[in-house]
Amino acid sequence: MLTPPAALEALLFAAGEPLEKKQVAALLGITGDQLAVTLEALKTQLDGHGVSIIETEGEIEMRTSAEAADIVKKLRESEFARDLGKGSLETLAVVAYQGGATRGEVDWVRGVNSTASLRTLLMRGLIEGREDEKDKRRIRYSLTTEALAHLGVTHADELPRASELRPAAHAIIEEETRVAESAE
Secondary structure, eight states: OOOHHHHHHHHHHHHOSOEEHHHHHHHHTOOHHHHHHHHHHHHHHHTTSSEEEEEOSSEEEEEEOGGGHHHHHHHHHHHHHSOOOHHHHHHHHHHHHHTSEEHHHHHHHHTSOOHHHHHHHHHTTSEEEEEOSSOTTSEEEEEOHHHHHHHTOSSGGGSTTHHHHHHHHHHHHHHHHHHHHHHO
């Protein structure tokens, strides 16, 4: 059986993002006061380690410690120094010329699962994901200003042959969507 600090550490590690204190207390089956004690115990255990606990009034998160910033920066720089690779470039092109695309649309155009390519582009800050207005269960990916700067343009319309390729991409995906919906 895990101790409360160990259970809290597991939750924060698995989440990888800030968690609401109320949610954490409920998951651990403890009160808010007990959570405060557990947080202090975990902070003490992590003192001098490569991770630390970041706490606001309502949320807590596990992050790399300030002392580890230099080594983590080297890791990130080495990841970003690598070329994107063919799959990620194809995925970026689909998102760019479609004017935003869901994973399903990218998969359909490329003919393969694009999850890894989308993750790479998200990590590098070249695309961002938002809830799809047509279907709230999906994420629609779009270019970031970082991607436009990386490509040397100020707007996606400045991409080579954008005025020609964007309408064709929309037409193909709309037709495939109609065919798929009529088959259901």
